[in-house]
Amino acid sequence: MDKDFQENLREFIADVVRGVCHRTKTDQTGELLTCSQIPSIMQEFVAVLKRQTYGFSTPMEMFYAIKNQKTMENIKMEFADYLANQPSHLxxxxxxxxxxxxxxxxIKKFTESLLGPNPTYHASLQDDLESHLQEEEEKFCSAYTTRFTCSAIGLGITAGIGLYGVVGAAAARGTVVLATQPAVVAAEKVVAESVATGTVTLVKSAMSALVGRFFRGGL
Incomplete structure (x- = not known):
C-alpha cells in the first residue's frame, strides 16, 4: 500500500469509529438494543425461520417471510388494543x-399486505392469524358476558323505588339504541325487556315489603 492509500484508510477508519455512537439500534418500543440482547434476538429469529414452510432459496424470499411475520404480529397487537378499549355497556x-x-x-387488511408469490404460504398465514384472533375473541367475549351478567344482577339487587324512573329512562334509551343498530338481533330486545321487567318486579316487591313493615309497626 502506498502512503496515500494508508492515509486515506486511516482517515476512513477514524471516521467510522467516530460515527459509531450515531448508529445505535432500537427495538419496536424505542428502547436501545445492546450486545447482551443479541442471543435472544437470534433465537427468536431462528424460531421464526423454522416455523416457515415457504423456503429461503433467495434473499428476497427470506425478506417476504420476515416481513409477513412482522405484519402478522402488528395485526395481533392492533386487535389486542381494540379489545382493551371496548366499552362495558353493550x-x-x-x-x-x-x-x-x-x-x-x-384479516382483509393482512391478506392485502402479504408479500411474495406463494399462495399456499399466504393461506397458511391467514389461517394462523384467523385462528389466533378467533381464540382471543372467544376468551374476551366469555369474560365480557360474565362481567355484563354480574353488572345486570347488581343493578337488579340495588334497584330501589327511587331508581324506577332511572331504569325506565335507561330502558327507553336502550330501545332507541337497539333500533338504530341494524346488526343487533331481535333477541337483544327480549333481553333488555327481561332486565327491565326483572327490575320492576324487584321494585314492586320492595314496595310491598315496606308497606307491610309500616302496618306491622303501626300495630
Missing part, C-alpha cells in the same frame, strides 16, 4: 358482532 351479542366485524377487517 349487550354481549352486540359486542360479539362488533368484534367479529373487526376480525374480518383485520
Amino acid at each position: 349487550l354481549p351479542s352486540t359486542m360479539k358482532t362488533l368484534i367479529s366485524e373487526k376480525i374480518d377487517q383485520l
Whole structure:
C-alpha cells in the first residue's frame, strides 16, 4: 500500500469509529438494543425461520417471510388494543358482532399486505392469524358476558323505588339504541325487556315489603 492509500484508510477508519455512537439500534418500543440482547434476538429469529414452510432459496424470499411475520404480529397487537378499549355497556351479542366485524377487517387488511408469490404460504398465514384472533375473541367475549351478567344482577339487587324512573329512562334509551343498530338481533330486545321487567318486579316487591313493615309497626 502506498502512503496515500494508508492515509486515506486511516482517515476512513477514524471516521467510522467516530460515527459509531450515531448508529445505535432500537427495538419496536424505542428502547436501545445492546450486545447482551443479541442471543435472544437470534433465537427468536431462528424460531421464526423454522416455523416457515415457504423456503429461503433467495434473499428476497427470506425478506417476504420476515416481513409477513412482522405484519402478522402488528395485526395481533392492533386487535389486542381494540379489545382493551371496548366499552362495558353493550349487550354481549352486540359486542360479539362488533368484534367479529373487526376480525374480518383485520384479516382483509393482512391478506392485502402479504408479500411474495406463494399462495399456499399466504393461506397458511391467514389461517394462523384467523385462528389466533378467533381464540382471543372467544376468551374476551366469555369474560365480557360474565362481567355484563354480574353488572345486570347488581343493578337488579340495588334497584330501589327511587331508581324506577332511572331504569325506565335507561330502558327507553336502550330501545332507541337497539333500533338504530341494524346488526343487533331481535333477541337483544327480549333481553333488555327481561332486565327491565326483572327490575320492576324487584321494585314492586320492595314496595310491598315496606308497606307491610309500616302496618306491622303501626300495630
